[in-house]
Amino acid sequence: MNLKLPNVMIHKVLVANRGEIAIRVMRSCREMNIRSVAVFSEADRKSLHVRYADEAYCIGPAPSAESYLNMDKIIEVALETGVDAIHPGYGFLSENAEFARKCIEAEIIFIGPSPEAIALMGDKITARKTMIAAGVPVVPGTTNKITTEDEALKIVDEIGLPVMIKASAGGGGKGMRLVHQKEEVKSALGMARSEALSAFGDDSVYIEKYIESPHHIEFQIFGDQLGNVVHLFERECSVQRRHQKVVEETPSPNITPEIRAEMGAYAVRAAKAVGYYGAGTIEFIMDDESHYYFLEMNTRLQVEHPITERVVGIDLVKLQIKIAEGLALPFQQDGLRQFGHAIECRIYAEDPYQNFIPSPGKILHISEPLGLGIRHDGYVYSGYEIPVEYDPLISKLIVWGQSRQEAIARMRRALLAYKITGITTSIPFLKRIMESPVFIKGNYNTHFIENNLPFLLSTDSCDEICEDVAIMAAYIHYLDQLKAQSNHIANKTASSPWKDFGRIVSIKGANIY
Secondary structure (H helix, E strand, C coil): CCCCCCCCCCCEEEECCCHHHHHHHHHHHHHCCCEEEEEEEHHHCCCHHHHHCCEEEEEECCCHHHCCCCHHHHHHHHHHHCCCEEECCCCCCCCCHHHHHHHHHCCCEECCCCHHHHHHHHCHHHHHHHHHHHCCCECCECCCCCCCHHHHHHHHHHHCCCEEEEECCCCCCCCEEEECCHHHHHHHHHHHHHHHHHHHCCCCEEEEECCCCCEEEEEEEEECCCCCEEEEEEEEEEEEECCEEEEEEECCCCCCHHHHHHHHHHHHHHHHHCCCCEEEEEEEEECCCCCEEEEEEECCCCCCHHHHHHHHCCCHHHHHHHHHCCCCCCCCHHHCCCCCEEEEEEEECEEHHHCCEECCEECCEEECCCCCCEEEEECCCCCCEECCCCCCEEEEEEEEECCHHHHHHHHHHHHHHCEEECCCCCHHHHHHHHHCHHHHHCCCCCCHHHHCHHHHCCCCCHHHHHHHHHHHHHHHHHHHHHHHHHCCCCCCCCCCHHHHHHHHCEECCEECC
C-alpha cells in the first residue's frame, strides 16, 4: 500500500533537523518558492538555521531525545504551522519508519521513502536476505541473528577468519567488532550485542566475512512512485576513521567504467527489490581484486550528497521534493553523465592532535574560502558558540575540478584559506590528507588514515603556522584597540593580550605564549 499523498503541490516544509543540513534543505525550498519552518532545541536558539527559516519554533531542551527525536512534538508543530511536508535531513529521525508513518497518518508528506522500505532496509539481516533473493552479491555471512557463542563459532568455521560482528539495526560504526581469533568470539559477541542494545534498542547481531583492505563505494539512487529507478553514479568513501567518513570523492579513482556500470545496475536492482522511491544510497564494499558486495542501504540523503550534485548537475533536495509530490523522474539512466571531479572534506570541531576529542566553544572568527569551484555548506558564524550536545560536524567543504588533480589542488587551496579561530578544528588534518602521496595516487582503502597517521599528524609548514599566528595577532591587536578606544585611554596596567592569545591559539597541540 502506498501511504504517500501523490500529486500534491508542496508549499511549506518543516525541516526536522538542525545545522548545515537544515540550511541546505531550506535553500532549495527558497529557490522553489516553498516556505520553510525550522525547529530547534534550547541549545540551538542562536543557530543559523533558526535565522534562515521563514518560521522557527523551539521543541524542547538540548538533549536530542527531548527535542530533535521527539516525534510527537515535531508533528504537533507541523500541524500548527500548516506545513504540507516534513524533510528529515539525515541523522535523527531520517531513517525512522515509525516517524515516517506518523507523518503520513497526520496527512503530512514525508519527504523520503515509504515506512515499509525504511523498515525493510533498516534491519541489516532482513536487507541481506532481500538482496540475496534479488540476485545482488552480498558479503558471505549469516542471514539470521546470532545469540550464542556456539552459533558464532559455527559460522566462523564455515566462512573463515577474520569476521565482523555487526548490529542488525546499526550504523555509524556502532555495535561492530572485528574478530581475528576464535578466542575473541565470546567477548566480541557480548560487546557488540551490548553496544547495539544501548545505541539502537535492539541487541540483534549478525556475522559476515571481513574483507581485508576494503574500498567503501556507495551509489546514489533515486526512484519515483511510478516504479522508475536510476543511479547517479558512485562516491568513494574510503577515507574513514573508526568507520566514520572523513573525505569523499566522485568519481571513484578505484573502479573502471565497466565495474561502474555493473555496480550501478546492481544498485538499481537493489532499490527496485524493495519498491524504493526518493533518495537513497546502496553501499558496496570492494576488495583489491575488484570483487564487490552489497553492504547496506541508507534510506535517506547522505552527508556527502553535494559532490554528486556537482558532477551530475542536479539539485538532489529539489528532486526529493518533486518525487514527494508524486512527479516522475525527469530523466532516464542513459541521460545521466558525470562531469569533472568533486571532493568533500568534513570539517569537525575536534582536535586531531589530542585523539580527535571534540572541541566545542565560541568561534571568535571564521573566514570561509572563496573562488571558482568551491562550495561551503555550514551553519556557524563569528561569535557562535558550538553546543556540546551534538555531533561536532560544523561544515562541509566541497570543491570541483575538471580533473581529479585539479580538484585536489583546489581543495588544498581552499583549506589553506579556511580560517576558524577560538576552537580547534580538523582543517590541518584535512590539509595533510590532501598532501598525502597515497591519497594523491588514489589507490587508498579504508585503512588509509590508520596506516598513514604519523604523516597526517605531522607539523604543517612554517609558512602556514606563521600565517595562522599573524592572523591571530592581528585579531588580538584589533580587540585591544577597541578596548582602548572604549575606555578613551589605554589601560597601561592591563595584562598583555598575548596571555589570552596563548589560551586561544593551539598549533599542533602546543600552546604559544
